[in-house]
Amino acid sequence: MLEYFILIGLVLFAGCWILSPILKSNSTDSAIILKTDEALGQLEYEKKEAYAAIRELEFDENMGKISKEDFGALKKQYMLDAVHYLKKIDELQENKSKAKALGEEEIIDQIEKEISSLRHGGSSKQKDVFCVQCGTKSPPNRRFCSSCGAKI
């Protein structure tokens, strides 16, 4: 007999617990997060994927799996992808906080930095290097110039 009381008690308790969010009138949309936040998460993810693709490409190049010409062309493509996502992220965030829009050059610069720091697990504090051909500043440990493709 006791077990029946326990079961009935449990069912009642569960019922109250399940219905409690509905009965609370003021908890309206707390369970549904705004769409922009999700979109932002999605873009962040795509950006991370683009970074990962660039890193992998560089590694493949180092391992000699891909030719120099293809490497240049593909890297440019991935960079443009990353720039695209970053711009979109900025656009979305601009609605929340007034941040200054960066130029494409600056964005590419930042991507390079971010990828380089990712590669080192964020621990390196090495100095930037300059291309001997065109003088563009590149992050440390970069083997090719991001602007003209020359070997550094």
Next chain:
Amino acid sequence: MTEIGYYSVLTAFFLSGYSALIAFFGIRGRKGNLVASAENAAYAVFGFLTIASFVLIYALVTRDFQIEYVARYTSNGLPMTYTIAAFYAGQKGSLLLWGWLLSIFAAIVTFQNRKKNRELLPYVLTVLMTVTMFFTFLMVFVTNPFETFNYRPPDGQGLNPLLQNPGMLFHPPTLFIGYVGLTVPFGFAIAALITGRLDAVWIKTTRKWTIVAWFFLTAGNMLGMEWAYVELGWGGYWAWDPVENASFMPWIIATAYLHSVMIQEKRGMLKVWNIVLIIFSFLMTLFGTFITRSGLIASVHSFGESSLGWIFLIFLIASLLISLTLLIRRLPQLKSKNQLDSFLSKESSFLYNNLLLVGIAFTVLWGTLFPIISEAIRGVKITVGPPFFNAVITPIGLGLLFLMGICPLIAWRRSSVSNFLKKFFIPSTAAVAGAFVLFIVGIRLFYTLISYALCIFVLITLFFEFFYGTRTRHSVFKEGYHKALWNLVVRNKRRYGGYVVHFGVVLVFISLSANTFNLEKQITLKKGELFSFKEYKIRYDSLVNYPTAIKHVVAATLSIFNNEHKVAVLVPEKTLFKSQEQPTTEVAIHTTLKEDLYVILAGYGEDWITLKVLINPLVVWLWIGGVVMGLGTLIVMLPDRRGQSESKRKSVVRF
């Protein structure tokens, strides 16, 4: 006590229905409080099914034979571990386990996504809870696990002796976890189709859940093979039994998905394909259950004919129709972002890999259904056996092995032909040389030769992949070789963990290909007599005959010599369980890295025994390969440390 179990399942049935409906309408009407209520209901379903499961376990442990299920699968003499394992020995218990696991997964998914994927979660919950409702429905209205007799039998019928093996403790639950785990990706696929959010988020989540399910399916299948090998006593581990096929098909389709999902991540291609794979890997789990429960196709795993199979079929068809309708509605949105740039690229090799894997799945499906199809068309039930499967699947498997070797050599999008040939040269030369040596040694079977050549090819490409990777890290990042190797794997867990899985697969192939060299002899020996078989000598020492609480055992003691050295004492047995009429055999196996000596006691008399002796080469590598595959999967599943440090950094670096 039993009523508590039944009413808990009943409550879970209503709550899961409530949760499914309320989650759906909650998100449709964008009412957060309804969604929150549905989530609570999902947790409650988990709670009630947990109670029900513990009631059944309690009844088993206390051997409450008044419950029909307990009386049917346990007895007074049954050891405690198997008594608990009897939980899933029969149909009713396995349904409860399935429902319980599903409710656990649903609770985990709800908890994991309490702050993210809020648009998707309600639909996922709807799918998971609908499936849970289906299982609880079966328990409430069709086969109640808590059904009681109106009297209390003094003893139960006991557990089928074949199930009294350590395999029983691990194989069914792991396989169940794998099966049930595939429901979660399916839920996310359906949610993605409904919301139209078919991009990164669902990929990330489904990929993770699929890899977990895949891990358990791999382990479950491997454990099943091991169990069949040591328990069924016919010398093999895979017979293309319909139920083996039923667990193999979801595994192979999930494998295809785990490969093709990478193309979607990297290139935004194959979206429709990936969704189809996820849907079908889930449907295959239902199909497997339908096969076992309908009694339509004879199998060692059959639970006997019951109406349950047909209910599964209806559920299967309904799921198929709903998924396909949703998919077709979303087709315009599922266009590929890119196209194949070159036939010599990772994408295209993944594509071929997918075609082969799906080819295998289709072959297995066709072979499994062939008895039904032939009966429908020609009126005769024709069963296709291992010869059909082996003939069709061997070449496809070798094709896969070849791709496994090629894939690491090429880059995404476009691989330059000259680079590829440069990389291709050493492994292929080694493979040809290896095949040549094997040919000289005396291996003349075409497939075996090809298989070993390909295994060498894959092993060398895998080795170079780790070697060059480590060397590159060493030269670029100035890391020591150990650290470079460690970082190589830890920072690219999916890639290098995947390679470790491939290494395991190669070991499995090496073992499977050795099957062609299996030897078998049957011999009758008198006491003290010696029998030579290859380099082994087997001496029959004695025969003992004794009863235990639940069975009668006849055991022969054999001394095994290898080149005159005594290496083992084997005791093959024949046992007669009191509850069974057929005697069962307990084989004795002497395992070395080179081969297994597998001895079956086929018959016995006053002073003679008849033995069936098999020499199965390289079998142990199959199990080692399985363990390596598991380890590789664990590496892939390791949590991403980089992700955490990155999110910490995000607060510092702003774009």
